[in-house]
Amino acid sequence: MSPRIRLLTVLLFLLSYSRLQAHGSPLDEQLNPGKALDAINMTMVHDVVSPPVAGRYYAYSMLGAYSIVATHNKSLPSPQSFVKSFPPTLRLDTITAKYDYRIAAYYSILETARLLLPSGENLAEEQASFLQTLEKKGVKPSLLAQSVKVGKLASAAVVGFSKTDSYGRLSALKRYTPLKAEGMWYPTPPAYMEAVEPNWKTIRPMIIDSANAFRPAPLTPFSKDTTSAFYQQVKGVYDISKRLTADQLQIAQFWDCNPFAVNTSGHMSIGFKKISPGGHWMNIAALVSKQAKLGFDKTVAVLCVEGLTLMDAFISCWEIKYDTNRIRPETYINRYMDVKWQPILQTPPFPEYTSGHAVISNASAEVLTYLLGDKLAYIDNTEIPFGSGERPFTSFRQAAAEASVSRFYGGIHYIESIDNGNAQGKKIGSFIVAKMRTAGFKPFTTAAAVGYSK
The missing domain is CATH 1.10.606.20 (Vanadium-containing Chloroperoxidase; domain 2)
Structure with missing residues (x-):
């Protein structure tokens, strides 16, 4: 290759790279966490999830994704540093197989919600559509498969953590009976x-x-x-x-x-x-x-x-x-x-x-x-x-x-x-x-x- 052709090749590469930086990765729109949130929102609306229960689902759905992101972005603190009792059992830094942490994190948002929500299985279609779109955009099936595996690992860890917050015991607690007394x-x-959710304080x-740490006047x-x-x-x-x-x-x-x-x-x-x-x-x-x-x-x-x-x-x-x-x-x-x-x-x-x-x-x-x-x-x-x-x-x-x-x-x-x-x-x-x-x-x-x- 002549020096002139080599220089032209380099310039074309730099031009293409600068355009990619200016317009963003073609995967950016597919990897917008807000899209996963939209799917979860609509599932919760379908299920008529009460306000306090919805708050719990949002917390866990995002926690697995954050665990993955924090493993790869050292400017973000680990979830164990601010979430009470969150177990340090998920060691994503030990995984050597190649995967895309953003794909894994996005998938984890949907996967955790799928496992927790009453109609969570409805999100399986959203997950399949997400993966099909990425494959059409050129992401290799092997990379997708490994990213999904990591996303599922993070979700499994978070769902396991969720089972220790007393939510599963609510149905066994004393049923609430309204009082007809004045002022009640x-x-x-x-x-x-x-x-x-009269017993929500037990979560x-x-x-x-x-x-009761922040009781009002x-x-x-x-x-x-x-x-x-x-x-x-x-x-x-x-x-x-x-x-x-x-x-x-x-x-x-x-x-x-x-x-x-x-x-x-x-x-x-x-x-x-x-x-x-x-x-x-x-x-x-x-x-x-x-x-x-x-x-x-x-x-x-x-x-x-x-x-x-x-x-x-x-x-x-x-x-x-x-x-x-x-x-x-x-x-x-x-x-x-x-x-x-x-x-x-x-x-x-x-x-x-x-x-x-x-x-x-x-x-x-x-x-x-x-x-x-x-x-x-x-x-x-x-x-x-x-x-x-x-x-x-x-x-x-x-x-x-x-x-x-x-x-x-x-x-x-x-x-x-x-x-x-x-x-x-x-x-x-x-x-x-x-x-x-x-x-x-x-x-x-x-x-x-x-x-x-x-």
Whole structure:
């Protein structure tokens, strides 16, 4: 080969390489963790997974993938450094056969969900489609097979870990019986569903120390006295429902996130399925990670930490809910103020204090703010498939504040439960951020390094 031809060959190679760098790998879109999350979300919607259970599924589904990524990216701390009791039995660094860790991690997200979710087998088709697409794009079958093997190893380890968190013992615990005493929670219309996960406080947390480590301020005592502080709390819910602005109504509907709402027409009942509150925040984490161009490794890390945060925040919130067992606004108003009154949103089937939206949204906002920044504008399109459009936000904390107050506008929470739930969630989020810092998690964007002030 002449020097001139050799030089031309080198220039063509460099040009092709630069184009590949500029436009990204042809596999990048297939290896977007948000696509795997979408498949899991739709499976959970199909299964009508309750909010706390959904948080648990998200945590484990992402943990196996993160284990694989952290093995190959030494800038990320090992899961054992911040997840309580996570066993160091999965030694991916000892595997010598060639595999693509991104393919293995992506596959692990789907595989863990397949093994855990009630209708998880529906994800097998998603897995097959994923592998077929990669093979069509030129990935060798031998590399795919070894990557799948590694993904399954990680999933098996995480599923084994999940079996030690007491979830399997819930069905053997004492059945919950609602109390008809004044001030106590009781099933609400139209479906009068039984209480959701009354023993959830027995689940082992992932990062926080215990279910009761972040108890909120004491609630206002129940009273029927029209001059009492509690009556004023109820009246606040009743009054705002009579004068909601168009934007307040939209906010309530956008953050509804009711996995199974029941509408009645005569003798007919119609169920409507939606994404859970945790699923909404997982989608926010995915879409902002993509907007910030974090890349595969950091996106998996963000989704993993968000999933862990949701699981722990629900455990903390559910502990106080069933300890206080407080009456919902709908029950109080129908009994003592207005028998025909109905909230804008359907009342969820569990006690009122504190607001789950307030707790998990603020915990999520603190963690995501630390990783991605405080001033990161984005458009939340999570609810488009469920008929509520999209909303713009300038920060995660702004979104958390709106998600929290949406429950007041919707008529299902007193403002006290929202305010104290906000404080509870922020404390949980700050605790998790402190654990992340100790483990070696650093902010993923320059904006995050500047924006997180705590």
